[in-house]
Every structure is written in structure tokens, then in C-alpha cells.
Amino acid sequence: MSSEDAPQNPAYPNGLAGILDQMNARRAPLQFATGESLPPLDCDLNALARTVVAAPIDHGNTRSDHARKEWELSNELKGQNALLHLNALLIAHLRKRSQPPHTAALFQRLWREHAPLLISEMDLRWKVSSLTTFGDHGTTAAQRSAGLALSTLFNTMKLYESERLYSGRDADRPFTLDGRAPGPLPLEMDAFSLTDGGLDANMLARLWTEADADPVIRPLAHDMLQQLIDDPRTVFRRLHRLRARKLRRTDSAPAASPGVVVPVASAPARSPSWGLVCTTNARLPDVARFVAHHLKLGAAHIHLFLDAPAPDISALLRDTPSVQITQCDAAYWRDLGKERPEAHQLRQAFNATRALRDAAGRVDWLGHIDIDEFILTDTPLATVLQGVPEAMAGARIYPAEALAAPHPGMLPKHFKLRTTAQGVAPHATHDIYPTFGSYVRGGFLSHLAGKVFARTGLEDVRLAIHRLRAHGQDVRNTTTLGSVYLGHLHAPDWDSFIAKLEFRQSRGSYRIRDDEAPKSVGRLLHYLRQEEGDEGLRMFFDELCLDTADLRQRLARHNLLLTPAFDADAAVQRRFGALGA
Numbered sequence: 401m402s403s404e405d406a407p408q409n410p411a412y413p414n415g416l417a418g419i420l421d422q423m424n425a426r427r428a429p430l431q432f433a434t435g436e437s438l439p440p441l442d443c444d445l446n447a448l449a450r451t452v453v454a455a456p457i458d459h460g461n462t463r464s465d466h467a468r469k470e471w472e473l474s475n476e477l478k479g480q481n482a483l484l485h486l487n488a489l490l491i492a493h494l495r496k497r498s499q500p501p502h503t504a505a506l507f508q509r510l511w512r513e514h515a516p517l518l519i520s521e522m523d524l525r526w527k528v529s530s531l532t533t534f535g536d537h538g539t540t541a542a543q544r545s546a547g548l549a550l551s552t553l554f555n556t557m558k559l560y561e562s563e564r565l566y567s568g569r570d571a572d573r574p575f576t577l578d579g580r581a582p583g584p585l586p587l588e589m590d591a592f593s594l595t596d597g598g599l600d601a602n603m604l605a606r607l608w609t610e611a612d613a614d615p616v617i618r619p620l621a622h623d624m625l626q627q628l629i630d631d632p633r634t635v636f637r638r639l640h641r642l643r644a645r646k647l648r649r650t651d652s653a654p655a656a657s658p659g660v661v662v663p664v665a666s667a668p669a670r671s672p673s674w675g676l677v678c679t680t681n682a683r684l685p686d687v688a689r690f691v692a693h694h695l696k697l698g699a700a701h702i703h704l705f706l707d708a709p710a711p712d713i714s715a716l717l718r719d720t721p722s723v724q725i726t727q728c729d730a731a732y733w734r735d736l737g738k739e740r741p742e743a744h745q746l747r748q749a750f751n752a753t754r755a756l757r758d759a760a761g762r763v764d765w766l767g768h769i770d771i772d773e774f775i776l777t778d779t780p781l782a783t784v785l786q787g788v789p790e791a792m793a794g795a796r797i798y799p800a801e802a803l804a805a806p807h808p809g810m811l812p813k814h815f816k817l818r819t820t821a822q823g824v825a826p827h828a829t830h831d832i833y834p835t836f837g838s839y840v841r842g843g844f845l846s847h848l849a850g851k852v853f854a855r856t857g858l859e860d861v862r863l864a865i866h867r868l869r870a871h872g873q874d875v876r877n878t879t880t881l882g883s884v885y886l887g888h889l890h891a892p893d894w895d896s897f898i899a900k901l902e903f904r905q906s907r908g909s910y911r912i913r914d915d916e917a918p919k920s921v922g923r924l925l926h927y928l929r930q931e932e933g934d935e936g937l938r939m940f941f942d943e944l945c946l947d948t949a950d951l952r953q954r955l956a957r958h959n960l961l962l963t964p965a966f967d968a969d970a971a972v973q974r975r976f977g978a979l980g981a
Contacts, residue, residue, distance in 0.1 A: 429496045433464035438493065439486065441502040445513060451482040466493075481521050483514055488526060491533050504537040508616060515619040527624055528554045534617050542614035546621050549607055554624070557634070571633035574641045592639070594646045600636050601919070604629065644826075659876035662793040662858055662868075671782045672764035674853065675701035677755035677863070679728070679748045680771040681708040685972075688716060688979060689811075690771050691723055692971035697775055698782055701763050705751040707744065716976060726751070744907070745865055752863040760857040765795070767853040768863045774887040776800060776815070776964040784881055785853070793858055794868040794878035798850040800885040800962045801843075803947035808895045811969055814947055815887055815962040816955050818842035824958060832954040836940055839924040843960075845944060846890040846909050852878065885962060891945045894938070901925070901937075 412419055439448075456474035463471065473488045490507045493499035511518065511530070519527070528551055535547030561571060569575070585591055592599055604625060611621030628634060676699055680687065687710075691702055703724045706713065717723045726732065728747065733740040741747050752768040759766045765785050767775075775781060775797065788795050798821070802812035819829045820842040829837040842848045849866040861870050868875040890909075891897040904910040905925065912922040928936035942948075955961035972979065 424497075427495065427497045429498045430465040430469055430493055432466045436464060436466050438489070438500050438503060438506065441506050441509065443506075445483065445486075445510065448482045448486065449514060449517060453477045453480050453482055453485045481517065483510065483518060484522055484526065486510060487518060487522070487530065491526075491529050494533050494537055504539075507533060507537065508539060511620065512616050515616075519619055519623050524627075527620060530620060531617075531624065534620075538614075538617070540614050540616075542610055543617045546607065546611040546614070546617055549610065550621055550624060553603075553607070560635070572637070574638035574645075577642065577645055594639070594643045600639060604636070659874040660870050661877045662861060662870050662875050664791055664793050664855060664877070665857060666790065672785045673700040673762075674765040674767065674781055674785060675699055675703065675759060675763040676767050676769060677703045677705070677752045677759075678769060678771055679705040679707055679744075679751045681706070681710075682771040684710070684712045684716065685979060686771055687713050688972045688976055689968035690774070691717065691720070692975040693774050693966075693968040695720075695722060695975060696971045697777070698780055701759065703755045703759070705747075705755075707747065716979075749862065749864045752865075753861075756854055756856060756858075756861065756863045763856060765853045766856055766863070767797070767851060768865070769851045769886065770888075772889040772892075773799075773851065774889070774966065774968065775884060776887045776962070776966060777884040778965075779883060781884065784884055788879055788881075792877050792879045793855055793861070793875050795853045796850050796878060796880045797853070797884050797886045798880070799844070799847060799888045800964075801846060802887060802889045802892055803951065804891055804897070804941070804945040805893050805947060808893045810893065811967065812887075812889065812892055812947065813963065813966075814952055815885070815964065816843060816951075817885075817960040817962055818844055818848050819958070819960065820848060824960065828958045828960070832951070832958065832960070833943055835943055836924065839919050840921050840944060843944070844890075845921060846888055851886055853881075885964070887964065887966060891941070894941060894946075897941055897945065898934075898937070901929070905929075 414421070453474050455478050456471045458471070469492050470489060473485055473492070477485050477488065487507070487510055490503055490510070493503050494507060518530075522530075531547045531554070532551035533547070534543045535545075535549075535551055538544035538547055564571070567575075608622065608625055611618050611625075629636060631637065676694055678690065680690075682690075687704070691704075694702060699722065701722055701724065703726070704713075704717070705726045705728050707728050709727065709729060714725055714727075717725060728740075728751070730740075738750075741750065748768075756766050756768075769775075777784065785795065798818070800815035800817055803814045803816060805812055818824075819832070825831075829840075829843055833840065833843055837843065847866065851866060852863070852868050854861060854863050854868050858870075861868060861875065863869075868878055891900075900908075901910070905912075905922070910922045910925050912920070912926060924940070925937070928940055932939075943951075952961055
């Protein structure tokens with residue numbers, strides 16, 4: 401590269417060659433004077449562990465390299481256990497290009513036989529130096545990889561935390577969400593996602609697992625990682641606090657910035673009409689409950705896309721003019737000139753967006769919900785929607801997850817609200833779900849985002865599963881219907897939970913994503929299913945889902961218990977009579 405192409409003001413003007421020269425200049429071996437040596441490999445470490453480092457005697461400038469280093473370390477560590485001095489002296493020699501042949505073996509023996517004492521009395525600096533030495537002189541692949549990775553992590557932390565001091569903020573104070581710079585990261589890296597990113601947890605978990613494979617480095621590495629996640633002044637804790645702030649803001653705001661504002665035509669002065677769209681392959685009783693409940697609630701139109709042939713559903717609803725049925729068979733996709741999307745989520749969003757376009761002139765608002773979701777409101781939904789500001793293109797309804805009935809087929813009487821909602825105490829999740837709460841965000845097995853109603857007649861708008869989208873971005877002018885909940889019968893009983901477990905683990909809400917944190921409902925259910933079987937799954941289900949007096953009491957203490965007037969079976973009886981007939 402020519403001088404004209406060279407980067408301006410590089411951090412290291414001489415490049416990597418200069419960096420290597422700087423490192424190697426400090427790697428000359430420590431010379432011994434006649435009669436000097438390190439302790440032999442078979443020295444009595446137990447006897448040494450019973451002594452402390454004495455104050456050194458200054459012999460002037462006549463000392464050898466080894467004696468000078470031994471004096472420096474004795475001065476630094478005086479009064480501490482003599483094994484710490486030996487560990488530091490071995491590290492000092494092992495940093496050099498050469499050392500006595502038994503140096504690394506003595507270092508290994510020291511940690512193999514006296515790790516608890518070393519860990520309890522050693523300061524952070526020498527623990528990091530010990531990890532670095534395992535990386536350079538480990539006898540196993542796990543020692544070398546874990547040692548190098550951990551020493552790199554802690555040394556990098558030292559660099560960026562030192563530089564961060566110049567921001568004027570104490571180490572335990574995260575930055576603000578609104579102060580984020582728009583510029584790219586170095587090397588054009590993608591920024592870490594506060595809400596969905598799992599890089600931090602995955603990195604720490606991999607380091608823990610790697611060190612766990614070797615019994616010699618394991619105690620030191622695990623001690624350091626535990627200190628790291630316990631310290632409130634690290635980037636990991638700051639990111640945790642920022643994530644909590646972001647989620648609270650997301651839960652209380654209609655959409656996260658950046659996004660797009662969709663123009664809205666003048667709303668009608670009359671009470672608005674509303675409808676629903678749903679893509680389903682559910683059984684007849686579930687579809688009948690969904691339709692009957694929402695027609696009773698005031699839905700003017702319900703568009704059902706049947707993802708699989710269901711003649712019994714078509715027969716039941718053919719004389720219900722407010723229900724439109726579309727059979728999503730091979731002919732449906734062929735007539736659209738489109739391959740049937742493999743993922744059911746994509747089919748849902750595609751069908752919902754088609755229904756939104758077709759609903760203009762038929763209803764004023766269209767909601768996209770699933771067949772196991774039921775709108776719960778004491779106030780007529782049309783009245784609530786009439787109160788939405790005219791500038792709002794969409795309205796979000798947050799979920800309430802049903803408590804499971806004790807017997808299959810029974811409808812729930814009680815629902816729980818999410819612990820991530822604004823105003824809920826931070827310790828609520830642990831109080832309500834003491835065993836498994838840390839694995840289940842918000843106390844819910846399913847989504848926390850809720851579902852969205854959209855005004856009809858909007859241009860270039862896509863009605864996705866949880867969001868309203870336009871031009872590839874979230875629609876920002878979306879509000880929240882605070883007095884309305886979306887009752888979600890996600891696991892209405894034990895049999896239903898078990899029956900749907902396989903699908904949800906492979907393609908649904910329990911699937912394990914690549915960037916997922918070690919503590920997640922997907923990972924927990926995978927572990928319980930593999931290691932504990934039905935007994936472990938039942939314990940999980942009973943704490944998180946089963947309607948018991950104890951759970952209702954714990955929810956009520958945090959104002960997270962909802963007991964609505966909900967009886968979809970009665971609505972079915974009034975609308976359709978006995979389904980068997």
C-alpha cells in the first residue's frame with residue numbers, strides 16, 4: 401500500500417510488525433545467578449501453603465533477573481500466602497520465550513492441588529494473569545481455548561472500561577436510550593439488539609461450557625465468570641438495565657422508533673364497525689367458540705382462511721352471512737400465482753394483508769388474531785375504537801394468558817397479565833413463579849406483544865402477526881387499547897399443552913433460536929422433556945399455567961389477575977345450538 405493509501409493517524413503507526421516487536425521486546429528470559437532456581441516440581445506445596453510472604457531484603461543492583469523479579473513480587477505480595485508468590489513467579493517466567501523445563505508442569509500442579517486457596521486469596525489481576533498462562537501453556541485444548549478466550553475478554557474489558565471513564569459516567573450507570581449515536585460500529589459490524597440479542601448470554605455460556613470440560617482450569621474460570629455476572633458495574637449489567645428500559649418502553653408505546661407514519665383519512669362520525677381475520681386449521685369446536693364469542697361481542701365481519709380442508713366448519717358457517725370462508729387449498733395458491741409458504745406464520749401474514757385490503761368499505765377496523773385468542777372487554781369494542789385518535793392507523797391489544805382448567809375441554813375462568821407491563825414491581829416474576837419464572841419472560845409461555853387492529857382503506861400497509869407494517873417498517877402511529885385484553889388460550893389444559901408441545905418446539909413459540917439466551921422457555925422445555933420427562937413438564941405446567949387458588953392469590957397481590965365475563969360455550973349454544981346436532 402502506498403503512503404497515499406495509508407490510513408490517517410493509525411493507532412499503531414508501524415502496524416502489526418511494530419506491535420509484535422513491542423511484545424517480543426519484553427519476552428527475554430529471566431536469567432538466574434549461580435545457585436538460584438525455581439522450586440523443584442516435587443516441592444512440598446502443602447508446607448509452602450502454611451507460610452506467608454516475608455518482607456524482601458534489598459540487595460541493591462547486584463541481583464539477577466530472577467532475583468529482581470522475586471523481590472518485586474515479594475514486595476507486592478508481602479503478608480499473603482506463599483502459594484500466591486509462587487504462582488506469580490511461575491507466571492513471570494512463563495511469559496518469556498524460555499524458562500526452566502518444569503515451570504509449566506509446576507504451574508499446573510499448583511492449580512490442580514490448591515485451586516480453592518488460590519481463588520479465595522488471589523486478586524483479580526493475578527487471576528487474569530493465571531488465565532492467560534493457561535491459554536499459553538495449557539496441557540489440554542480446553543485449557544488453552546478457555547484461558548485465551550477469558551484473558552482476551554477481561555483484557556478487552558479493561559481497555560473499554562478505562563476509556564469509558566472519560567464519559568464522566570460511573571461504571572454502574574448505563575447510557576440513555578435516547579442518546580444512541582446513529583453511526584456504524586467499527587469494521588461495519590451490526591449493532592447488538594437490546595430486545596432480541598443473545599450475544600452476551602451466548603458468549604458467557606460458551607466460555608463457561610468450554611472451561612467446564614477441564615477440571616484444572618474449571619474452578620478459576622467459573623469463579624471469574626460468576627464474579628463477572630454478579631458485578632453491577634460491567635457492560636453486561638448495563639446492557640441488562642438498558643434492555644429492561646427498552647422493553648418497558650416497547651410495552652407501553654405503540655411502536656418503537658424508527659418507523660413510518662401512515663396517513664389516515666377522516667374517521668366516520670358514526671360508531672365504527674370492526675371485524676377479524678384468522679388463518680386456522682383448528683377443529684370445529686374451537687372455530688365455533690371463536691366465531692360465536694366475537695359475533696356476540698359485535699363483530700360485523702369475520703374472515704376465516706382455512707389452512708386445511710374442513711367440510712364440517714364450512715357446513716356450520718355457510719348460513720352465517722357475517723362470516724366469510726376462504727379455502728386455502730392448492731387451487732387457492734395456484735390462482736394467486738404463488739407458491740404456498742412453508743412457514744405458517746408467513747401464510748397468516750399474507751392472508752391477513754389480503755383481508756385488510758378487501759375489508760375496505762365493509763368494516764372500519766380489522767383485527768388479526770389467532771383462533772385461540774378472544775377479545776375481552778367490559779365496554780363495547782366499537783365504543784373503545786371510536787375513542788382512538790383520528791391520526792392513529794392502528795391499535796394494539798395486549799394479551800392476557802388463560803390459566804389452565806383442571807380438565808380437558810373446560811373453558812378458563814381466570815387470566816393472568818404480563819409482569820413486564822408498566823408499573824409492575826421488578827420482583828413480581830420471581831414472587832409469582834419462584835421456580836421457573838426466570839426462564840419465562842413476563843410470566844407468559846406465549847407472546848407478550850399482543851395483536852393489532854388496523855384501520856381499513858390504508859395504502860401499502862401489511863397486517864403482520866404482531867405488528868402493522870408499511871414500506872418495510874413498523875407503523876408508528878399506532879396506539880394501545882388499554883381497557884381491552886386479548887385472552888389467549890395458549891395452554892388451556894394439560895392435554896392441550898402436551899399435544900402441541902412437539903409442534904411448538906419445532907416450528908412455534910418454543911423453538912430455540914440461534915441467538916437465544918441460555919435462560920429461555922424453549923431451552924427449559926427442551927431440557928425438561930429430555931431429562932425429566934412428563935414429571936418435569938408437569939411441574940413446570942403446574943407453576944406457570946394451572947388455575948389454582950395459590951397462583952391466583954400470588955397474581956392478585958401484584959394486580960395481575962383478570963377475571964372477565966367469558967363463556968364462549970354459552971355463546972356457541974345461543975348461536976349454533978348443540979354442535980353434535
